[in-house]
Amino acid sequence: MVGLVGEYRFARPTFYCATCHACQAPLDGVLGLGDCQLSPGLAEVVCEQAQKDSFAGASRSVLGSVGVAVPEETVRRTAAAVGGLIEQDQADRTAWQVADADVPACLLVELDGVQHAPARRLPRDEGGPSGRP
Numbered sequence: 001m002v003g004l005v006g007e008y009r010f011a012r013p014t015f016y017c018a019t020c021h022a023c024q025a026p027l028d029g030v031l032g033l034g035d036c037q038l039s040p041g042l043a044e045v046v047c048e049q050a051q052k053d054s055f056a057g058a059s060r061s062v063l064g065s066v067g068v069a070v071p072e073e074t075v076r077r078t079a080a081a082v083g084g085l086i087e088q089d090q091a092d093r094t095a096w097q098v099a100d101a102d103v104p105a106c107l108l109v110e111l112d113g114v115q116h117a118p119a120r121r122l123p124r125d126e127g128g129p130s131g132r133p
Protein backbone atom coordinates (compact mmCIF):
# COMPACT_ATOMS: atom_id res chain seq x y z
CA MET A 1 0.00 0.00 0.00
CA VAL A 2 1.22 3.50 -0.81
CA GLY A 3 0.00 6.34 1.37
CA LEU A 4 0.85 9.91 2.25
CA VAL A 5 3.83 8.63 4.27
CA GLY A 6 5.12 6.41 1.45
CA GLU A 7 4.92 2.64 1.02
CA TYR A 8 3.85 0.48 3.94
CA ARG A 9 2.46 -2.98 4.62
CA PHE A 10 -0.19 -4.16 7.01
CA ALA A 11 -1.75 -7.52 7.75
CA ARG A 12 -5.49 -8.09 7.86
CA PRO A 13 -7.69 -11.17 7.90
CA THR A 14 -8.61 -12.51 4.49
CA PHE A 15 -11.16 -15.16 3.66
CA TYR A 16 -11.06 -17.63 0.80
CA CYS A 17 -14.29 -18.87 -0.73
CA ALA A 18 -13.93 -22.49 -1.83
CA THR A 19 -17.00 -22.17 -4.07
CA CYS A 20 -15.99 -19.18 -6.22
CA HIS A 21 -12.26 -19.20 -5.34
CA ALA A 22 -12.34 -15.50 -4.45
CA CYS A 23 -10.38 -13.92 -1.62
CA GLN A 24 -12.07 -11.24 0.47
CA ALA A 25 -10.73 -8.87 3.10
CA PRO A 26 -13.70 -7.21 4.81
CA LEU A 27 -11.45 -4.66 6.53
CA ASP A 28 -10.55 -3.24 3.11
CA GLY A 29 -14.13 -2.07 2.68
CA VAL A 30 -14.24 -0.60 6.18
CA LEU A 31 -11.01 1.34 5.51
CA GLY A 32 -12.21 2.50 2.10
CA LEU A 33 -9.53 0.60 0.22
CA GLY A 34 -10.41 -0.19 -3.35
CA ASP A 35 -8.62 -2.32 -5.87
CA CYS A 36 -5.85 0.22 -6.31
CA GLN A 37 -2.77 0.32 -4.18
CA LEU A 38 -3.21 3.88 -2.88
CA SER A 39 -4.47 4.76 0.60
CA PRO A 40 -7.70 6.80 0.65
CA GLY A 41 -5.76 9.91 1.74
CA LEU A 42 -3.22 9.67 -1.07
CA ALA A 43 -5.94 8.77 -3.58
CA GLU A 44 -7.76 11.97 -2.59
CA VAL A 45 -4.63 14.07 -3.18
CA VAL A 46 -3.99 12.28 -6.49
CA CYS A 47 -7.57 12.90 -7.67
CA GLU A 48 -7.43 16.57 -6.67
CA GLN A 49 -4.28 17.03 -8.73
CA ALA A 50 -5.68 14.99 -11.63
CA GLN A 51 -8.63 17.41 -11.81
CA LYS A 52 -6.27 20.35 -12.25
CA ASP A 53 -3.65 18.90 -14.54
CA SER A 54 -2.77 16.05 -16.88
CA PHE A 55 -2.08 12.64 -15.33
CA ALA A 56 1.65 13.20 -15.84
CA GLY A 57 1.38 16.68 -14.31
CA ALA A 58 -0.59 15.30 -11.36
CA SER A 59 2.08 12.64 -10.85
CA ARG A 60 4.80 15.33 -10.76
CA SER A 61 2.72 17.54 -8.47
CA VAL A 62 2.10 14.74 -5.96
CA LEU A 63 5.80 13.91 -5.93
CA GLY A 64 6.68 17.56 -5.41
CA SER A 65 4.14 18.31 -2.68
CA VAL A 66 3.82 15.02 -0.80
CA GLY A 67 7.12 13.40 -1.75
CA VAL A 68 5.49 10.15 -2.84
CA ALA A 69 6.07 8.79 -6.35
CA VAL A 70 2.77 7.81 -7.99
CA PRO A 71 3.20 6.61 -11.58
CA GLU A 72 1.16 8.37 -14.26
CA GLU A 73 -0.75 5.15 -15.02
CA THR A 74 -1.72 4.82 -11.34
CA VAL A 75 -2.98 8.42 -11.40
CA ARG A 76 -5.06 7.58 -14.48
CA ARG A 77 -6.50 4.37 -13.00
CA THR A 78 -7.28 6.06 -9.66
CA ALA A 79 -8.98 9.06 -11.29
CA ALA A 80 -10.99 6.76 -13.60
CA ALA A 81 -12.06 4.55 -10.68
CA VAL A 82 -13.15 7.50 -8.54
CA GLY A 83 -14.87 9.10 -11.53
CA GLY A 84 -16.80 5.87 -12.06
CA LEU A 85 -17.88 5.88 -8.42
CA ILE A 86 -19.02 9.50 -8.71
CA GLU A 87 -21.02 8.73 -11.86
CA GLN A 88 -22.62 5.76 -10.12
CA ASP A 89 -23.38 7.85 -7.04
CA GLN A 90 -24.96 10.66 -9.07
CA ALA A 91 -26.96 8.43 -11.41
CA ASP A 92 -29.97 8.43 -9.10
CA ARG A 93 -31.32 11.97 -9.49
CA THR A 94 -33.96 11.38 -6.82
CA ALA A 95 -31.12 11.25 -4.28
CA TRP A 96 -30.29 14.86 -5.20
CA GLN A 97 -33.55 16.10 -3.69
CA VAL A 98 -33.15 18.31 -0.63
CA ALA A 99 -35.62 17.47 2.10
CA ASP A 100 -38.32 20.12 2.56
CA ALA A 101 -37.25 20.50 6.20
CA ASP A 102 -33.75 21.47 5.02
CA VAL A 103 -34.96 24.20 2.63
CA PRO A 104 -34.85 27.65 4.28
CA ALA A 105 -38.01 29.76 4.09
CA CYS A 106 -35.98 32.70 2.82
CA LEU A 107 -32.63 32.60 1.04
CA LEU A 108 -30.45 35.68 1.35
CA VAL A 109 -27.71 36.25 -1.21
CA GLU A 110 -25.06 38.92 -0.83
CA LEU A 111 -22.76 39.99 -3.63
CA ASP A 112 -19.60 41.85 -2.85
CA GLY A 113 -16.96 43.28 -5.16
CA VAL A 114 -18.36 41.80 -8.35
CA GLN A 115 -17.33 43.52 -11.56
CA HIS A 116 -18.26 42.55 -15.05
CA ALA A 117 -18.04 44.05 -18.49
CA PRO A 118 -21.15 46.00 -19.51
CA ALA A 119 -23.47 43.96 -21.66
CA ARG A 120 -22.89 44.44 -25.38
CA ARG A 121 -25.72 46.42 -26.89
CA LEU A 122 -27.29 45.17 -30.05
CA PRO A 123 -27.58 47.59 -33.01
CA ARG A 124 -31.36 47.56 -32.78
CA ASP A 125 -31.11 48.89 -29.22
CA GLU A 126 -29.26 51.93 -30.58
CA GLY A 127 -31.65 52.68 -33.36
CA GLY A 128 -30.00 50.51 -36.01
CA PRO A 129 -29.53 51.48 -39.67
CA SER A 130 -33.17 52.42 -40.08
CA GLY A 131 -32.89 55.04 -37.36
CA ARG A 132 -35.90 53.63 -35.57
CA PRO A 133 -35.43 53.07 -31.87
Ligand SMILES: [Zn+2]
Pocket: 017, 018, 019, 020, 021, 022
Ligand atom coordinates in the same frame (compact mmCIF):
# COMPACT_ATOMS: atom_id res chain seq x y z
ZN1 LIG B 1 -17.69 -17.21 -3.15
